[in-house]
Amino acid sequence: MNRLRPLFLLLAGLALSSSLTAQSPHPFPAYTGKALVPVQRVASGRTIHRFFDTSPLSPSGRYLALFRFPQETRSPQPGEVGEVILVDRQTGQERVVAQSRGWEMQLGANVQWGRTDEELYFNDVDTTTWQAFAVQLNPLTGKARRMGGTVFMASPDGTKLATYNLISSRRAQVGYGVVVPKERVIRNDGPVETDGIDVVNTATGTAQRVVT
Structure with a gap:
């Protein structure tokens, strides 16, 4: 065999x-x-999809959701902008549908599809507060909604986003979270009530901590 x-x-x-x-x-x-x-x-340079366990194909199969690095020779700096890209497989058209400041070199901005072609998720960072958050975007209309938490993995039915502290995770492994100024990165010594694994309800945008 x-x-x-x-x-x-x-x-x-x-x-x-x-x-x-x-x-x-x-x-x-x-x-x-x-x-x-x-x-x-299917795409131009400096472009990736999230990871082997996530398909870049939309639920209908028509579109590819990808992420383009502004450069690929070093780790990103806080506030550095990458691009969320939509590729139409029927026309071959590639266009930028959003910008993101919430990315690293391994997974980009964790771009993932939800339930339909009208629900695309990715991470961003508010550079006025340095708070990380997920965005629910309709790439066909441009309508966007800020979620109450970040996204690491979307559920197959698109109803939930599982995530962890994408800011502090850099202390354990670089490449899988988001980048903010070093003084904003909290260090935890052992389990704490203020950190853990969260699940975001995509219908309401609210996050619930399931493990500390």
Whole structure:
């Protein structure tokens, strides 16, 4: 069985690639490097999606939600602006739908889809207070709503956002949170009531702490 696994993975990749190509009437430029399966370039430079466990495809499959770094040679500075990008797979159009100051190099701004193509989530930082928060954006209209907490992972049905302290997390591991001035980063010694894992209700925007 182990010897057959590479073949299964190759066939699965071919099936997915063929599906994406077939759904797009205006194919993106083909990748010209070496590859085992057909590859198409779908975005311009300095652009990523969140992580392997999060699909950049919208619920309908028409759009890709991505994040563009302003640069990729160093860690971000407090208040440095990146861009949330929407790619239309039917037309190949790429456009900036929002800016974010709440990102790092590993996961960008944690851009993720919610329940429909009209619900896109990402992190931002208010540079007047240096408070981090999630944004619920309708990328088709530009209507945005500030959530009562941040986002690390959206639930499959888009009703909840799970998160932790994305500011202080840099003390444990750099790259997965947001960046604020060092004097604003609180250090905890052991469990505290003022920090933990939160769940945000996307309908109300309110956050509830579930673990301290």
